[in-house]
Amino acid sequence: MSFNKTVFLPVDPDTAFALITEPERLRRWKTIAARVDLRLGGEYRWTITPGHVAMGIFQEIEPGKRVVYTWGWEGSGDLPPGASTVTVNLEAVDGGTTVQLIHEGLTGEQETAHAAGWNHFLDRLVLLAGSGDAGPDEWSAAPDPMDELGSAEAALAVAQRVLRGVSESDLASPTPCEDFTVAGLLDHLHGSIASIGVALGVAVADHPAATPEVRIADAARDTLEAFRARGTEGSLDMGFAELPATLVAGILNLELLVHAWDLATATGQKLVVSPVLTDYVLGLARVTIGPQARGTAFAAEVLVDESAASLERLIGFTGREVAGI
Numbered sequence: 001m002s003f004n005k006t007v008f009l010p011v012d013p014d015t016a017f018a019l020i021t022e023p024e025r026l027r028r029w030k031t032i033a034a035r036v037d038l039r040l041g042g043e044y045r046w047t048i049t050p051g052h053v054a055m056g057i058f059q060e061i062e063p064g065k066r067v068v069y070t071w072g073w074e075g076s077g078d079l080p081p082g083a084s085t086v087t088v089n090l091e092a093v094d095g096g097t098t099v100q101l102i103h104e105g106l107t108g109e110q111e112t113a114h115a116a117g118w119n120h121f122l123d124r125l126v127l128l129a130g131s132g133d134a135g136p137d138e139w140s141a142a143p144d145p146m147d148e149l150g151s152a153e154a155a156l157a158v159a160q161r162v163l164r165g166v167s168e169s170d171l172a173s174p175t176p177c178e179d180f181t182v183a184g185l186l187d188h189l190h191g192s193i194a195s196i197g198v199a200l201g202v203a204v205a206d207h208p209a210a211t212p213e214v215r216i217a218d219a220a221r222d223t224l225e226a227f228r229a230r231g232t233e234g235s236l237d238m239g240f241a242e243l244p245a246t247l248v249a250g251i252l253n254l255e256l257l258v259h260a261w262d263l264a265t266a267t268g269q270k271l272v273v274s275p276v277l278t279d280y281v282l283g284l285a286r287v288t289i290g291p292q293a294r295g296t297a298f299a300a301e302v303l304v305d306e307s308a309a310s311l312e313r314l315i316g317f318t319g320r321e322v323a324g325i
Contacts, residue, residue: 001111002104007122009129010096013064019125020088020099021067024214029124029134032157033221044069045225048117050143050150050157053228055081065090071103079110099125136161142276148249149227151280155253156220158273159260163213165269175266176320177259178299182266185259186212192255193219196248199236200226220256227252250284257281258318261311271311278310285317 009016019025023034026046033047040061046054053074060068067088072081084105091098101122103114120139128134140157143150171183180188190206197204197219204219232245257273264271289298299319304312312322 001106001108002102003106003111003115003118004100004102005118005122006098006100007126008093008096008098009126011129013090013092013097016090016097016099016129017064017067019129023217027160027213027217029128029137030121032140032153032160033217033224035221035225045074047153047221047224048121049137049140050153051147056086057082059085060087079106084110096129136272141274146276146280148232148246148253148284149224151277151284152227152249152252152256153224154274154277155256155260155281156217156224158271158277159220159256159263160213160217162260162264162267162269162271163211163216166212166263166267170267173266175262177262180262182263185262185266186216189216189255189259190219193223193252195238196236196252197223197226199238199248200230202226223252247288250288253281253284254288254318258315258320261315262320273311275310278314282310282314282317285314289318 009019011019019029021036021038023031023036026034026036031046031048032050035043035045037043038058038061040058042058044054044056044058048054054071055074056070056072058067058069060066069086070082070084071086072079072083074081084103087102087104089100089102091100099122101118103111103118106114124134124137137157140154143154166182166186171181171186173182174180175182175185177185177188193216194204194206200223202222204222207215207218210218227249230245232249234245235242236245236248238248257277260273261271263269301319302316302321304316304322306313308322315322
């Protein structure tokens with residue numbers, strides 16, 4: 001069976017082609033993380049929602065007109081990578097471009113499930129092309145079931161929306177993270193993500209000239225991809241100490257979500273985050289931040305009433321003032 005749907009985008013075909021193939025644009029409507037080698041035989045790996053990764057190979061590429069790629073799910077026995085095919089046809093029309101998406105090679109049950117997914121994401125694509133912002137994806141907000149890596153991917157989705165709003169004029173602004181400007185905090189965040197990547201055996205590249213979103217998104221993609229491949233069993237050599245992998249995953253969650261709040265506060269943005277995610281990350285924080293970390297990596301806890309929202313309690317637990325949340 002197959003899924004077939006056509007939508008209209010009020011943009012030219014080249015812009016539409018970029019929206020469906022370029023990682024920075026894919027992250028705005030379809031993926032949390034995206035790796036794309038856009039050439040015949042090139043591979044892609046898209047984290048669609050936490051814990052759900054689509055993979056395949058590009059079979060046909062006609063910029064502005066058509067792209068064909070195989071499709072399957074990483075780790076799936078029912079629909080593994082290469083088991084089905086997606087064709088996207090673009091056609092210039094008055095006022096914009098039609099985008100026809102055909103997904104072939106599915107069973108009836110798979111078609112039903114993928115129809116729900118494609119309808120959801122094509123709606124977001126239309127919204128992005130029309131308004132410039134598809135908004136946060138509720139499908140990525142609160143993974144179920146929740147684990148350390150799924151929550152880190154959800155936190156990355158939150159952080160990327162904030163990073164997208166950081167401009168060059170913000171770089172010298174102070175942040176709630178003591179002694180860090182926005183630029184310094186971006187350097188710190190990249191360094192933290194990269195150091196976890198090194199412990200996982202990945203050389204995480206740095207592109208300081210890239211936008212804050214691209215710089216951090218690329219680093220987090222590489223580190224989370226390596227973490228997914230390794231799992232959270234055993235321990236990791238962080239250079240300064242051997243730490244349980246689950247604890248390192250907890251650190252990654254805190255780096256992404258708490259510094260997203262720091263950056264949002266510093267740049268006048270509102271952090272949009274599910275309380276389910278903040279509840280879970282607060283639980284990780286209580287395991288990760290021991291007494292020895294206070295006064296070094298973290299300030300003393302700022303006490304917040306237990307009836308307060310979990311985001312307030314998380315921010316206070318990490319030593320930040322929470323007035324105004």
